[in-house]
Amino acid sequence: MMALNNGSLDATSREAAIKAALASGDANITSLFERFLPPEQRVKTLGVNFDAKKLLAVKGDAKRGGELISMSGKLAACLACHIVNGIGRDFGPDLSKAGARLTREQILESLHKPSKNIAKGYETSLVTLKDGSVQSGFVTHSDEGAITLKLPTGQPQSIKRNQIKSQQPQPVSLMPEGLLQGLTEQEAVDVIAFLAGLK
Numbered sequence: 587m588m589a590l591n592n593g594s595l596d597a598t599s600r601e602a603a604i605k606a607a608l609a610s611g612d613a614n615i616t617s618l619f620e621r622f623l624p625p626e627q628r629v630k631t632l633g634v635n636f637d638a639k640k641l642l643a644v645k646g647d648a649k650r651g652g653e654l655i656s657m658s659g660k661l662a663a664c665l666a667c668h669i670v671n672g673i674g675r676d677f678g679p680d681l682s683k684a685g686a687r688l689t690r691e692q693i694l695e696s697l698h699k700p701s702k703n704i705a706k707g708y709e710t711s712l713v714t715l716k717d718g719s720v721q722s723g724f725v726t727h728s729d730e731g732a733i734t735l736k737l738p739t740g741q742p743q744s745i746k747r748n749q750i751k752s753q754q755p756q757p758v759s760l761m762p763e764g765l766l767q768g769l770t771e772q773e774a775v776d777v778i779a780f781l782a783g784l785k
Contacts, residue, residue, distance in 0.1 A: 632766050632774055638698070642690055644775045651780025654773055661765065661777060667738070670784070677740045678761060679705050686785040693781050694774075700761035710756040711735065715749050722756070 595603065600622075607619035620628050632641075655661045655670055665674035670681045684693060695702055704710075713721045713735060721743065727734035732746045733753070738760065766774050 629770055631768050631770055634764065634767050636766075636771075638691070638694055641771060641774060642694060642778075644771060646772075646775035646777070646779025648776070648779040648783045650773075651776035651778070654769075654777050655780060660769065660773065664765075667761065675740045677736065677738055679708060681781060682784055684784045685782040688782075690778055690782050693778050696761075697766050697774075697777070698763070700759040700763060701757065704759050708759075710758065710760050712754045712756055713745060714751045714753075715745070716751045717749070721745070722760070 604619055604622045607615050610616060653659050655664050657665060657673070664670070664681075667678040668674050668681045669676055672682070674681075688696065692703075707726075708724055710722055711725050713733070715721070721735055721737065723735040723737045723743070725733055726736050726742060730747065732744050733750070735743045735745060737743055766777075769777070
């Protein structure tokens with residue numbers, strides 16, 4: 587990588603190094619080396635603005651989509667907050683039956699604009715404590731004496747009411763936007779096909 591950056595490789599060695607890296611099959615490696623290709627040879631990704639109807643008209647491959655949402659796939663980050671068929675962290679909604687409760691259009695919307703429709707029970711609360719510390723997460727239990735907040739680590743935290751200075755609901759999802767922008771059109775519809783098939 588350094589030799590490519592500083593120009594110390596001859597043209598033949600440079601081309602061979604780029605070709606080998608792009609053929610590796612590891613998304614982390616290919617994303618690092620793709621910038622060395624001329625713009626017209628780079629993989630065309632969705633970016634931020636795309637035509638949802640056009641995208642949904644493309645046929646997806648659920649098997650390839652599952653590989654993208656695996657521990658070694660491009661969207662492995664999904665498993666940091668979601669469980670998919672027993673794998674991942676129990677923080678956001680369990681995606682193991684996503685296709686039973688969401689249409690393909692809703693799946694696309696939840697991936698592209700997660701704050702537009704936040705699933706019930708997964709609204710973020712910002713809790714400021716009297717000691718000045720701040721916690722955010724999902725309220726899973728609330729009574730007169732305390733609330734239980736599910737933290738991004740997946741762990742529950744009980745907070746006594748007399749320790750709370752303020753509790754404010756947040757209009758923004760903890761799920762980041764832009765998860766699809768680094769995918770190709772085909773990869774995006776493959777992911778949608780995979781999630782839609784989970785029933």
